[in-house]
Amino acid sequence: SQQGEEDPQALSIQEGENATMNCSYKTSINNLQWYRQNSGRGLVHLILIRSNEREKHSGRLRVTLDTSKKSSSLLITASRAADTASYFCATDALGIQGAQKLVFGQGTRLTINP
Amino acid sequence: DTEVTQTPKHLVMGMTNKKSLKCEQHMGHRAMYWYKQKAKKPPELMFVYSYEKLSINESVPSRFSPECPNSSLLNLHLHALQPEDSALYLCASSQFGVGYTNEKLFFGSGTQLSVL
Numbered sequence: 476s477q478q479g480e481e482d483p484q485a486l487s488i489q490e491g492e493n494a495t496m497n498c499s500y501k502t503s504i505n506n507l508q509w510y511r512q513n514s515g516r517g518l519v520h521l522i523l524i525r526s527n528e529r530e531k532h533s534g535r536l537r538v539t540l541d542t543s544k545k546s547s548s549l550l551i552t553a554s555r556a557a558d559t560a561s562y563f564c565a566t567d568a569l570g571i572q573g574a575q576k577l578v579f580g581q582g583t584r585l586t587i588n589p
Numbered sequence: 590d591t592e593v594t595q596t597p598k599h600l601v602m603g604m605t606n607k608k609s610l611k612c613e614q615h616m617g618h619r620a621m622y623w624y625k626q627k628a629k630k631p632p633e634l635m636f637v638y639s640y641e642k643l644s645i646n647e648s649v650p651s652r653f654s655p656e657c658p659n660s661s662l663l664n665l666h667l668h669a670l671q672p673e674d675s676a677l678y679l680c681a682s683s684q685f686g687v688g689y690t691n692e693k694l695f696f697g698s699g700t701q702l703s704v705l
Contacts, residue, residue: 506691517679517696563631576645579631
């Protein structure tokens, strides 16, 4: 399976601190994406980093990708209570019929304490 | 309009019932997806329609039957479900069809299904 492994499974920090989540995957990829999910809701796309990119920024988000280590990290700076959510990395993989599909990692549950 | 709309938001059904989940998008996206998500687990892909044709079926039991009437609509027909099928069912869409790389998914808010 291409499914990513995320670390840590849960993270609790104080508002204003930075939060770092890590994702490891098993085989070569075209891209790696990060999504956020608020409790019981749909997922929201945060950022996509291509396999030939090493770092990408979007507002308070910073994503790095190390294809040699097959790993990625998501950094959220100056965290806010509204950042409380589950965060999933996702990588592309071949489905049963040979078509590309997006496979999600186990996720990190982030709690920001006021 | 950048939304994927799913109805109903909540559904309770018995094991002998027949029900349908509906999903709609008006972004002109050509691929639509059904994912199943159990509590505290990642979403798992069930089906993908690309240009209104079923492109991926991840060996889903036949009690789940997808349908794509047109490029904006996606249904999931449910029949004779089991209690273990209780989950959040998420619909998603992407701009291009299956086979394109670097596609991001737009998700609906999901249908929380309980099978009694």
